[in-house]
Amino acid sequence: MRFVMLACLVALATAPISAQTTSGPTPGEVPDTPGFWRQWEGEAKTAAAARAVNDRPVKLSTEQDLYDVHFYDLDLDLDHVNELITGTVTMRATVVGPLLRMVDLNMQSIALIVDAVRVAGQPAAYTHVANLLSVDLGSDHTMGQEIEVTVDYHGNPNGLGAFGWAWADTERLIWTLSEPFGARTWWPCKDLNHDKADSVDLHIAVDPNMIVASNGLLVGEEMVDGRRVFHWQERYPICTYLVSVAAYPYLVFTDTYTSESGATMPIVNYVVPSYEQEARDGYGVTAEMISAFADGFGEYPFIDEKYGHAAFTWGGGMEHQTCSSMIYWYFGEGLTAHELAHQWWGDMVTCKSFHHIWLNEGFATWSEAYWLEQSDGPQAYRDDLANNRYTGGGTIYVENPDNFGSIFDSNLSYNKASWVVHMLRGVVGDEDFFAGLALYRERFEYGAADTEDLQGAMEEVSGQDLGPFFQQWIYGEYYPRYRFAYLFVPDGENTTAHVRIDQIQTNTGLFTMPIPIRFITDQGDHWVTLENEREVQYYTLTVPGEGWAAQFDPDEWILRDAFAGTITDVPSTSSALSLTAYPNPFNPQTTLRMELGAAGPARLALHDAAGRLVRVLVDGDLPAGANEIAWNGRDGQGRTVAAGVYFAVAEAGGKRETARLALVK
Ligand SMILES: [Zn+2]
Incomplete structure (x- = not known):
């Protein structure tokens, strides 16, 4: 989701609950400033979510892990005149635990009143306290058994943040927005992301002048007792927070998406009539956008159904799923792209828990730039990202998802996370990036995933160890600050380039990143990628022709600052030698890292504190660069050595380096 921050919206967020009979900003002037898109963010959603549950306990039950939902039927009458929902929700599930007697559903317990509960059609006992509906199945159910629970209820969840009776122009507009935990405020459900229902039916009754937009396909519409009933069917797996209803006397217009294979799918727009022309102009690009995303991410995930936009009143x-709710008076391309991209990243592959919301929001935000790259070219992509930088503190990983502000933190979950997607693309390269997305999709489509699932897919395709990348960018804070210096020394036809890169950030640890460098020479551009991981790191390179200048990450593939430095101490790299150990102190094993400026004879030996030789680990030729040698705390005879201090002595190229090791027991 994306939200625009407007003064009236912020005021709304702090208004007392009882005052909220409508929602969102009033129509107004759209800022005509570059980077306007950076204002879209999740604060309003946070306010909504907080209202939904903050003042009442959010009770999740471990019993819910004992059943797997496969179907919901929502049969709801939405009476906006009396502001009343009267509903019957049926859930079908399979028992997946050893024994299940009580079925626990999330259900807001003040706004929603349970009238009756049935199990397989028979009246059942239940309790409904502290936002948890516990239904007695009447007997123990065992693994594999099917259960069906039906709940009759009524109530008015308006003001809890996830359901509202609003106004747009002079008509009532009924909206829902349940992410992250709001579904339970308007219908009983197992409100957890990782348990998607395989399908959902919605029978929604409204006033005869209203039209209902919802998930999947509209399969029926009839008049029953003076009420207009719309029957929607979603036949792709769906999370509770993506189940939605929007109702209004909409003007409906349709466009068509044609897939590469020639299949066609409707794009259905439900708009407020006074904005028809703006909507036709704004949404006209949708089919082209679906094609662009299908090229990058694979076919539109709900191709047998539809895509659509339904006007609502949030900002x-x-x-x-299949029907994004959209602010009714604004039609910017970035917003359209963002919500569309979520159909892949968020809806088809959903974050397993809200700790990993960046997998939804980072990808959707990055996709705004990706769309610009497809439509306007690479510079538009880079400009969009540049307008979107966040270099402050906090982890992208949401430490505490009960804190809604941190789930929808626009700096971290949106802006910095979109840079992580961009940097991942830079680190593995375009081919592996899109192949990695395809594998990630193949593994987790119509299900849920976390950060490690994405990492696994990207590692498998690229063959790279991306552990440090995800560790520093998702679980770490801040960003690297580099000082870059170079010195050109003519060398016949070529130039020897001495490069020094320092990492000078003081608020977080060192980063491991490949850094693109462009050398500008009399023969054109010469690109190299330098692996960088140390506080001070030197490189010596041969650049063809006469070197004129060097540029540090000129296309901005890294979220960083870069400053110019000077080289005063070019080391003789052919004889360079370094030795480090990690972990240290250690038990039972440590890894010694011996880095050589040039290949050649080398020796690595261990001595105890008294200087006695304990073991020779290396005695022979080693290649240039980093060599990692493990020591398992055993001597040359294979005996475990005593706890204490040891010295590793490395020798190569006429140099000698010593590292102090502590074996703790
Ligand atoms: Zn979003």
Whole structure:
């Protein structure tokens, strides 16, 4: 989702609950400033979520892990005149634990009143306290058994943040927006991301002048007792927070997406009539956008159904599956791209828990830039990212998802996370990046994933160890600050380039990143990528022709600062030698890292504190660069050595380096 921060919206967020009979900003002037898109963010959503549950306990039950939902039927009458929902929700599930007697559903317990509960059609006992509906199945159920629970209820969840009776122009507009934990405030469900229902049916009754937009396909519409009933079917797996209803006397217009294979799919737009022309102009690009994303991410995930936009009154958009809810008076391309991209990243592959919301929001935000790259070229992509930088503190990984502000933190979950997607693309390269996305999709489509799942897919395709990358960017804070210096020494036809890169950040640890460098020479550009991981690191390179200048990461593949430095101490790299150990202190094993400026004879030996030789680990030729040698705390005879201090002595190229090791027991 994306939200625009407007003064009235912020005021709304702090308004008392009882005052909220409508939602969102009033129509107004759209800022005509570059980077306007950077204002879209999740604060409004946070306010909504906080209202939904903050003042009442969010009770999740471990019992919920004992069943797997496969179907919901929502049969709801939405009476906006009396502001009343009267509903019947049926859930079908399979028992997946050893024994299940009580079925626990999340259900807000003040706004929603349970009228009756049935199990397989028969009246059942239940309790409904502290936002948890516990239904007695009447007998123990065992693994593999099917259960069906039906709940009759009524209530008015308006003001809890996830459901509202609003106004747009002079008509009532009914909206929902349940992410992250709001579904339970308007219908009983197992409200956990990782348990998607295989399908959902919605029978929604409204006033005869209203039209209902929802998930999947509209399969029926009829008049029943003076009410207009719309029957929607979602036949792709769906999370509870993506189940949505929007109702209004909409004007409906349709466009068509044609896939590469020639399949066609409707794009259905439900708009407020007074904005018809703006909507036709703004949404006209949608089919082209679906094609662009299908090229990059694979076919649109809900191709047998539809995509659509349904106007609502919040100040932004929400990626409801197959039917994004959109602010009714604004039609910017970035917002359209963002919510559409979520259909792949968020809806088809959903973050397993809100710790990993960046997998939804980072990808959707990055996709705004990706769309610009497809439509306007690489510079538009880079400009969009540049307008989107965040270099402050905090981890992208959401430490505490009960803190809604941190789930929808626009700096971290949106902006910095979009840079992580961009940097990942830079680190593995385009071919592996898109192949990695395809593998990630193949493994987790219509299910849920976390950061490690994405890392695994990207590592498998690229063959790279991306552990440090995800560790520093998702679980770490801040960003690297580099000082870059170079010195050209003519060498016949070529130039010897001495490069020094320092990492000078003081608020976090060292980063391991490949850094693109462009050398500008009399023969054109010469690109190299330098692996960088140390506080001070030297490189000596041969550049063809006469070197004129060197540029540090000129296309901005890294979220960083870079400053110019000077080289005063060019080391003789052919004889350079370094030795480090990690972990240290250690038990039972440590890894010694011996880095040589040039290949050649080398020796690595261990001595105890008294200088006695304990073991020779290396005695022979080693290649240039980093060599990692493990020591398992055993001597030359294979005996475990005593705890204490040891010295590793490395020798190569006429140099000698010593590292002090501590074996602790
Ligand atoms: Zn989003």
